[in-house]
Amino acid sequence: MKSDKKSDYIRLLKSKFFPFIEFGSEPLDWDTINLKVRQLGSNNAILSKSLKLIISNTGSVTRALEIISNRKINVKTIFQEIGVLQEEDKKLLKYLRLKPGDQLNFREVWLTDLENNYVFAFSLTPIKLLNNGFKEDLIKADIPIGRLIEKHKIECRKEIVKISAIEHHLLNHIGIKWDNIAESALIPYRIYNIIYKEQILMVIIEFFNPLLI
Amino acid sequence: MKSDKKSDYIRLLKSKFFPFIEFGSEPLDWDTINLKVRQLGSNNAILSKSLKLIISNTGSVTRALEIISNRKINVKTIFQEIGVLQEEDKKLLKYLRLKPGDQLNFREVWLTDLENNYVFAFSLTPIKLLNNGFKEDLIKADIPIGRLIEKHKIECRKEIVKISAIEHHLLNHIGIKWDNIAESALIPYRIYNIIYKEQILMVIIEFFNPLLI
Numbered sequence: 001m002k003s004d005k006k007s008d009y010i011r012l013l014k015s016k017f018f019p020f021i022e023f024g025s026e027p028l029d030w031d032t033i034n035l036k037v038r039q040l041g042s043n044n045a046i047l048s049k050s051l052k053l054i055i056s057n058t059g060s061v062t063r064a065l066e067i068i069s070n071r072k073i074n075v076k077t078i079f080q081e082i083g084v085l086q087e088e089d090k091k092l093l094k095y096l097r098l099k100p101g102d103q104l105n106f107r108e109v110w111l112t113d114l115e116n117n118y119v120f121a122f123s124l125t126p127i128k129l130l131n132n133g134f135k136e137d138l139i140k141a142d143i144p145i146g147r148l149i150e151k152h153k154i155e156c157r158k159e160i161v162k163i164s165a166i167e168h169h170l171l172n173h174i175g176i177k178w179d180n181i182a183e184s185a186l187i188p189y190r191i192y193n194i195i196y197k198e199q200i201l202m203v204i205i206e207f208f209n210p211l212l213i
Numbered sequence: 214m215k216s217d218k219k220s221d222y223i224r225l226l227k228s229k230f231f232p233f234i235e236f237g238s239e240p241l242d243w244d245t246i247n248l249k250v251r252q253l254g255s256n257n258a259i260l261s262k263s264l265k266l267i268i269s270n271t272g273s274v275t276r277a278l279e280i281i282s283n284r285k286i287n288v289k290t291i292f293q294e295i296g297v298l299q300e301e302d303k304k305l306l307k308y309l310r311l312k313p314g315d316q317l318n319f320r321e322v323w324l325t326d327l328e329n330n331y332v333f334a335f336s337l338t339p340i341k342l343l344n345n346g347f348k349e350d351l352i353k354a355d356i357p358i359g360r361l362i363e364k365h366k367i368e369c370r371k372e373i374v375k376i377s378a379i380e381h382h383l384l385n386h387i388g389i390k391w392d393n394i395a396e397s398a399l400i401p402y403r404i405y406n407i408i409y410k411e412q413i414l415m416v417i418i419e420f421f422n423p424l425l426i
Contacts, residue, residue: 030276030360030363033276034276034279034280037280038283049262049263049280049281050262050266052281053263053267053277053280053281054266056276056277056280057270057272057273057276057277057280058272058273059270059271059272060270060271063246063247063269063270064269064270066247067247067250067262067265067266067269067270068266070251147243149370150243150370153370153408154370155368155369155370155408155409155410155411156368156369156370157362157363157366157367157368157369195366195368196368197368198368
C-alpha cells in the first residue's frame with residue numbers, strides 16, 4: 001500500500017472505530033461486568049450462555065471459539081499497517097500515553113473457521129512496547145492474539161472497558177455484515193485493554209456474531 | 214489450630230492431593246488443550262458447552278460461575294494454613310523453586326452460591342512471592358483468586374498442566390461428595406499454574422460439578 005494511501009486508510013479506520021472507543025473511561029469493575037452482561041441479555045440482544053461467558057471473561061476468545069465450534073479458528077486479516085501518530089491525535093496520544101511520532105499498529109481481522117465469521121476484531125498496538133519477536137509475529141498478522149501471548153509467555157492483565165450492543169446495519173460502514181442476521185438485530189461488542197508493565201499493550205474491540213456463538 | 218495438629222493436617226493434605234499433581238510436567242500447549250477437552254467430552258464424562266469453555270480457558274472461574282448461575286459466587290473455605298516446607302518435600306521444593314524453611318499457603322475451598330457447590334479448589338501458594346496486601350487478602354481466605362488478581366492488578370499468565378476426569382467415589386477421601394451425582398460418574402478436573410515474574414505464584418487444582426456447570 002502506498003504511503004499516502006496507507007495514511008488515508010488509517011485516518012478512515014480511526015474515524016470508523018473511534019466512536020466506539022471511549023477514551024479515558026475507567027475499566028468496568030467486577031460487579032459492573034456481571035450487570036452489563038445481564039442487561040445485554042435482557043435487552044433484545046441474543047446472548048447465548050456461551051456468548052455471555054466469552055464476553056465477560058478475559059481468557060482467549062480464539063480458544064473459546066475453537067472449543068464451541070470444534071474447528072480450528074483462523075485469523076483472516078482485512079487490514080494491518082503501522083501508522084505514525086500525529087500532533088492532532090490528542091485523545092489517542094493521551095489514552096495510550098504516547099508521543100507524536102510514535103508508531104501504532106492498526107489491525108482489522110475476522111476470527112473465522114473459513115466458513116463462518118464468528119468475530120470481527122479491531123486492535124491498536126503501540127509498537128514501542130513490543131519486543132522484536134512479538135512485533136514480527138504481530139505483523140505477520142495471521143496469528144490470534146491469545147496464541148501470541150501464550151507463545152511469548154507474556155504476563156499481562158486484561159481490563160474490560162465496555163460491554164454493549166449496536167444495531168447490525170450501523171456496522172455496515174465498518175465492513176461488518178452477516179447475511180443471515182437481520183439489519184435491525186443487536187450485535188454484542190466489547191472493548192478491552194491488554195495491560196503489560198502497567199501500560200496499554202493493546203486496545204481491542206470485538207463484535208460477536210450472536211447466531212454462531 | 215495447634216501447631217502440631219496443623220502440620221499433621223498439612224501432611225494429610227499433601228498426601229491427598231499430590232497424586233493429582235504431576236510435578237515437573239510441561240504445560241499443555243494450545244492444541245493439546247483442545248484435544249484434551251474433546252477427549253474428555255467423548256469419554257463418558259458429562260461436559261456441557263459451558264464446562265468445556267471454563268475448563269479450557271484461563272479467565273476467572275468465579276466470574277464464569279456467576280455468569281451462568283446468575284448468582285453471587287462465594288468462597289467457602291474448608292482449610293487455609295501456612296506451612297513450612299521441609300527437607301523431605303523434595304518434589305514440591307523443586308517444582309516451586311523453593312528452599313526448606315520457605316512458607317507455603319495451603320487452601321481448600323468450595324466455590325458456591327451457598328446452595329450449590331460448583332467447584333472444589335485446592336491451591337498452593339509460596340508466601341515469599343506475595344506482597345503484603347495480596348498476602349493479607351489471601352489469608353482472609355474468603356475472596357476468589359480471580360477477584361484478588363483483579364483487585365491487586367496482578368500481571369500474570371496461567372498455564373494449564375492437566376485436564377482430566379476421575380470417578381466421583383475416588384474423591385470421597387478428599388472431602389468431595391455431591392449427593393446428586395452417582396458414585397461412578399466422572400468428575401472433570403484440571404491443574405494450572407499462575408505464573409508471575411516467571412515464577413509459580415500458585416498451583417490450583419479444580420474439580421467441577423458436571424451437573425451444575
